[in-house]
Amino acid sequence: MSDPEPTQREQLLYTAAQEFRDESTVFTGFHWPVVAARVARKLHAPNLTSVFEAGIVYRGTSETLPTSTTEINAFDGNTDMYGNSIDTLHTFLKSGHLDRAAIDVSNVDRFGNVNTTVIGDYDDPSVRLPGPGGANDIATHAEDLTLICGSADPERYQDRVSYVSSPGHIDGDGSREAAGFEPGTGPSKLITPLGTFRFDETGRTRLDRLVPGATVADAREMTGWPIEDGDHEALPAPDADELAVVREVLEEAADRNYAAIRP
Amino acid sequence: MAVSTMTTAIEAVDGGDVVYVGGFGFAQPFSAVHELIRQGVSDLHVIRSSGGVLLDQLVGAGCVSETTIAHCWNAVGPTPTSAFRRAAEDGVPRPITVEEHGLGNLVLRLFAGARRLPFVPAGPVESTGQFENQSFSGKFSEVTFDGDSHYVMEPLNPDVSIIHVPRADERGNAQLTGARAEIKHGAMAADTLLVTTEEVVSSEQIQDTPDETVVPGFMVDHVVESPGGAHPSGVLGCYGRDIDYLEHYGEVTGSLDDFEAYLDEWVYGVSDRAEYLEAVRASGFAEVSP
Known part of the structure; x- marks a missing residue:
């Protein structure tokens, strides 16, 4: 008998999958968004369209889960269009025709700024991280952006990142708009293993819903962010059939060498 | 050839x-x-x-x-x-x-290079790490167009x-x-x-x-x-x-x-x-x- 309760990761993917609605078009960033979109495709969104940065418009459910958004062979046969990165990162993102965007964040602050570049000094880093790729452009231009953080490690949640690889609401209180970003762009939601946050009118995270069993104190401990006490509706948990689908997708991800999932 | x-x-x-x-x-x-x-x-x-x-x-x-x-x-x-x-x-x-550039800006610099353009506009960049940490002088230059301030980049x-x-x-x-x-x-x-x-x-x-x-x-x-x-x-x-x-x-x-x-x-x-x-x-x- 498999465990009827979802693990933290299974719940995260189930929650994130709700961001991908059927018949919608979502600029889908690398890693967890691709996996969550596949859960959505198999649960409720068979006609989801994903835009990938290299110039790809992917609709439906390919036979194989791609290892990354550039593994074309994995989804060839389910593509509406092969274009280029100017089509995707400039034309599509700014066209107003996308319903949403979703990116993976491994190091995020309470304004939704993401650091994927360096720990320490830029020119003499203690850790050189990969850099933002197209996530920078998505965070710059997307109008309804969901951030997905797959880790509950408190070190992943900062008060303010030291380097903004992909811009959130900068320092809040209108500083994003003052820096020249279009009003209405930037992160609107953050999904974490313990619950979801929305960005309020000041550009700061506000706890929205908790995963079943989690408390405000847990969320406070994970993020280090000031979170007021209060009642928060619990996020829906997957039922047995839905959980089986989440697990099936996680097995696919393990087979396709997703390092976070492999033992 | x-x-x-x-x-x-x-x-x-x-x-x-x-x-x-x-x-x-x-x-x-x-x-x-x-x-x-x-x-x-x-x-x-x-x-x-x-x-x-x-x-x-x-x-x-x-x-x-x-x-x-x-x-x-x-x-x-x-x-x-x-x-x-x-x-x-x-x-x-x-x-x-x-x-380091956001991918979209990097692609625009190559696009401009291919067309032999003198410069190319960047998306909004102020307050980002790519803007604040300019190891390379002239990475972003400020210009005024039609009364508004913009940043432009060198083609590659x-x-x-x-x-x-x-x-x-x-x-x-x-x-x-x-x-x-x-x-x-x-x-x-x-x-x-x-x-x-x-x-x-x-x-x-x-x-x-x-x-x-x-x-x-x-x-x-x-x-x-x-x-x-x-x-x-x-x-x-x-x-x-x-x-x-x-x-x-x-x-x-x-x-x-x-x-x-x-x-x-x-x-x-x-x-x-x-x-x-x-x-x-x-x-x-x-x-x-x-």
Whole structure:
């Protein structure tokens, strides 16, 4: 008998999958968004369209889960269009025709700024991280952006990142708009293993819903962010059939060498 | 223009050159890059959209002093590219400077380079790390247009660009199937353009599908037939990404000694692509059949 309760990761993917609605078009960033979109495709969104940065418009459910958004062979046969990165990162993102965007964040602050570049000094880093790729452009231009953080490690949640690889609401209180970003762009939601946050009118995270069993104190401990006490509706948990689908997708991800999932 | 050997084509790259290397997660010119490493070309400024394992190898082999990228990691996993990190963090085997852009801005700089434009507008960049940490003077310049303030960027014009495609003819007409990323812009921005191809095909075959041509032959300086030349990345219509090889690469290149052993085995230890592919086969990785 498999465990009827979802693990933290299974719940995260189930929650994130709700961001991908059927018949919608979502600029889908690398890693967890691709996996969550596949859960959505198999649960409720068979006609989801994903835009990938290299110039790809992917609709439906390919036979194989791609290892990354550039593994074309994995989804060839389910593509509406092969274009280029100017089509995707400039034309599509700014066209107003996308319903949403979703990116993976491994190091995020309470304004939704993401650091994927360096720990320490830029020119003499203690850790050189990969850099933002197209996530920078998505965070710059997307109008309804969901951030997905797959880790509950408190070190992943900062008060303010030291380097903004992909811009959130900068320092809040209108500083994003003052820096020249279009009003209405930037992160609107953050999904974490313990619950979801929305960005309020000041550009700061506000706890929205908790995963079943989690408390405000847990969320406070994970993020280090000031979170007021209060009642928060619990996020829906997957039922047995839905959980089986989440697990099936996680097995696919393990087979396709997703390092976070492999033992 | 006649079809060149890889050795001759890569001799077009001089130490100190600015080199764009094409391919995103796919169609990466690995065979050309291995020849660059074998020829010991140094002090390159490498432009890549997604640096990846390919840039990791060039940096780890000591060929690079400067790089302009949007990111660099092993897309399978994903796992860090350790040689890139050693160079950026510890200056080993030699220091590199990294100019980071959001991918969209980097692509626009290549687009402008290809059109020989004087500058190109950047998206909003103030308050981002790329703007605040300008190791490179003049990365973003402020201009006023119609009363509003904007930032513009310098175009990128490589001395040499190298791209890999599934098909090209003897005249250099190069065709790509599938997503194009920024490959065409990076190719057309260069003074000298090298095309490596899975197969040299007839001009009649090119003219059957002219909409797949990304660069016309008159812009190409060398075309090199290199079957399997993009392994371990994939080429749509030819072979897929070798995810086991890429995972293996991450596992065996974590330390400097291990990375050097990797280069000895897979780059210095083979004389050309055919020998490399034989080693891939002998080690039990995916069969690469162009």
